[in-house]
Amino acid sequence: MSGGFVDSVQAKAQEVAKEDFDRAKVLVNDAARSGSYLYPIKGIIYFLTHKALWKPLLSKLVPTVGLSIGVVGFMFAFTYLPQLAILVFVNGPLAAFTTALLVLNESSTLISVISKNFLLQEAILDTFDGTLVSRGSTDIVSQGRELKSGGDSIQRLGKVLKSPFDRFSPKALVRYVMYLPLNFIPVVGTIAFILLNGRSRGQAAHDRYFQLKKWSASKKSSWLAEHAGPYTAYGTVATVLEMIPVASILFSFTNTVGAALWAADIEAKESRMTDGTAPGLRETASKAE
Template sequence: MASALKTALLDELAHLRTIAHDLLFSGTYIYPIKGILYTLHHKSLWQPLLSRSAKTLTLGLGITTTMFFFTYLPQAALLTFTAGPFLAPFSAALLVLSESSTITTFLARSFLLADAMAETFDATLLERGEDALVARERAVTAVPGGSSSDKGGAGTGAGGRLGGRLKHPIEKLSPQVLVRSLLYLPLNFVPVVGTIAYVYLQGKRVGPVAHGRYFQLKGWGRKEREAWVEGQGRRGAYTAFGMTAFALEMIPFASIVMAFTNTVGAALWAADMEKATR
């Protein structure tokens, strides 16, 4: 496993050199931050998360408790050799929280929040005036009073204009995503450099996944999606977005909230791209 992980890391470093310029200068790493600010100012976007908060909190607490009970001491012992005896307990706690967050986010996205995150993505697009794009997949009611801007409570705004989905079910994350994420976790045993490599590898995956709903609204299949992500320097842009988004989702006890604000950020980016193409 160590040899395979080393080979994969070297391949990724070689690939990183080819996209470094686009990663640094695309500016897409700002969109997850924009997502946080936009969500704070549009209360209707809170509703999909709040309506499922109890189940999500129960899932997260159960997974975190189980992970600390079974994995904290073994990992603290291993980290003694890399981080030293004084930092090992603290580093092990952060690592277990990261593992718990990864598992919780995967399970929540797959079984509890898939529809809610799609609703959040679509509502954000409506807030940005992309009614025609959203209407490709679901019914959209007319704009009350000629404006979709939401400055009111959680029950008003663009979310209230969304009807049932018309065509395709929401895509769920595959089990391979969770397995790959857990295989990359040992990189965190290497201080600083290992964590940066871990965030990069995850960011490369997370970026395109964040636009899964956008690709669905565009009606693109797998080949069209891959061609879009890899074309015209967009791979670096997607990786930059994914790195920031994933780093935010690593924050202990805030991963699910950040997953929603990242969804808003991804929708803001999609809206900007739609406007640019017009």
């Protein structure tokens, strides 16, 4: 009987593993087809070649750079060694590297929380809307703010008619703290930590777009669930870029531009996400859930 029980457990474990693998394969396929991981890079290029989009960043550059330097300096001065002393027992020689990544990620989160709530909220909103305007998506932007007739894409932005992005969610901070212990797992744990934070980062990328589209919470949730792979891929690349010390603020803006470019492509039906995933793959994903 014990042999039969063990065989049953092994068979169930193999079944669950196959389901998880099939689901992961679908998510990776969706991400690859959508090209979402390229949008943070496209955002950098588009931002650098459209000077009008620099205005919101330049207006906040001095205080945000000062904030970044201060937070990163403080975190490395007071948290690096204590965390290294812990991680060295599980990561060995790699502890110096993984601890640095952890501190950078922690610093990035603190900078994001402080800056986006108190310094950059309006500037990032203007960058997102301005990018949509520069791509010709004025109809959708006009659903959330007044638009002027003349000037560049930023000068055309008028009074905001809809409340901007939600402030940093306490749930996001709690989730971040919950994921921190993953860093005790050598290499794989740190990668998983970045991917999980990337998923959260990706899910928030189009908050403004969904707001402009007047989507309900259920429709938004359904869309994000259906396109989990693309949003996780985008969020992971964006997270890695925003982990770079000091430059993280610049990448906050270029990632915003990238998210807006992606939204414009979806709106113009130029994104493969609008084509839907192949029926066979979607059926496989549904069975794996």
